Amino acid sequence: MKVVMFLVSLILFVGGLAAFGYAFDVAPEFHVPVFAGGIIAVSLSLALPFHLLERLD
Known part of the structure; x- marks a missing residue:
């Protein structure tokens, strides 16, 4: 899932x-x-990993 978020x-x-x-x-x-x-x-590209990746672990 982290790869999808990165892409x-x-x-x-x-x-x-x-x-x-x-x-x-x-x-x-x-x-x-x-x-x-x-x-x-650009704002969304920075906000999504910061806010969603901590919940997806």
Whole structure:
């Protein structure tokens, strides 16, 4: 189960960083939502292992 959590966190982290990078390449009305989505994805990628892994052991 720890491997699955690691992969989910890794995908969220890399996807969030990609959203940061592509935020200003999309249409102007989507700059803020894409960047905010990146912030949320990176936050979730760090929060999930800290809060869920201690309960899954």
